[in-house]
Amino acid sequence: xxxxxxxxxxxxxxxxxxxxxxxxxxxxxxxxxxxxxxxxxxxxxxxxxxxxxxxxxxxxxxxxxxxxxxxxxxxxxxxxxxxxxxxxxxxxxxxxxxxxxxxxxxxxxxxxxxx
Amino acid sequence: xxxxxxxxxxxxxxxxxxxxxxxxxxxxxxxxxxxxxxxxxxxxxxxxxxxxxxxxxxxxxxxxxxxxxxxxxxxxxxxxxxxxxxxxxxxxxxxxxxxxxxxxxxxxxxxxx
Numbered sequence: 617x618x619x620x621x622x623x624x625x626x627x628x629x630x631x632x633x634x635x636x637x638x639x640x641x642x643x644x645x646x647x648x649x650x651x652x653x654x655x656x657x658x659x660x661x662x663x664x665x666x667x668x669x670x671x672x673x674x675x676x677x678x679x680x681x682x683x684x685x686x687x688x689x690x691x692x693x694x695x696x697x698x699x700x701x702x703x704x705x706x707x708x709x710x711x712x713x714x715x716x717x718x719x720x721x722x723x724x725x726x727x728x729x730x731x
Numbered sequence: 732x733x734x735x736x737x738x739x740x741x742x743x744x745x746x747x748x749x750x751x752x753x754x755x756x757x758x759x760x761x762x763x764x765x766x767x768x769x770x771x772x773x774x775x776x777x778x779x780x781x782x783x784x785x786x787x788x789x790x791x792x793x794x795x796x797x798x799x800x801x802x803x804x805x806x807x808x809x810x811x812x813x814x815x816x817x818x819x820x821x822x823x824x825x826x827x828x829x830x831x832x833x834x835x836x837x838x839x840x841x842x843x844x
Contacts, residue, residue, distance in 0.1 A: 618774065658735070659775075659820065659834035672831070706774055719765065720832070722774035 619643040620723035622707050628729045637692040637726045639707030647710045648690040650682060654703035665690060697730045733758045735823055735835035743841040744811055752806040752838045754821035759802050762824040766795050766806050769818045811842045
């Protein structure tokens, strides 16, 4: 148990559906992240939130929409996805995005399949 | 653009062997390097973090070294056990502005009993 909880663990959705992934951290951290891990690519950073403000958006298509209502919760809203978006989506948190030397804690991930 | 590679992509060893996993990065101007473990279908667990000014870090049977000038890091696992079977990823942090890791593709390790 890393203190970062993701739900759902598995999600199957059609290309016209709207769904959301949820992440909650119980570590008192100020920074939260979404990463994508697909079969043929290394882990890719998607979004970074620091103190509830988005500080990085790594050229992610607009069909992925993050939301960070507070420093403990992070959502990834999904809309009109493509089959190539099927992947493991990992949420992570760290004490502070701009602090040096801190490690990062990952959740167990949400497996997304787009049909 | 920083690129991280890991060799080998997969490794299978008998229990008890000592083994070395390799990580290479193209831009030596890193802030730190971290080794992670990922069990199938699970998230990542941090194993060792090496700051750019350090040469190595040790935790139990694990030892990670860093040669920043040559763009290389190794993860040494002593006396491997079946419970060590997992994918091992290295990641370099680009700078001191945030947790912006660039990950390698990982080495999938199987330790056979």
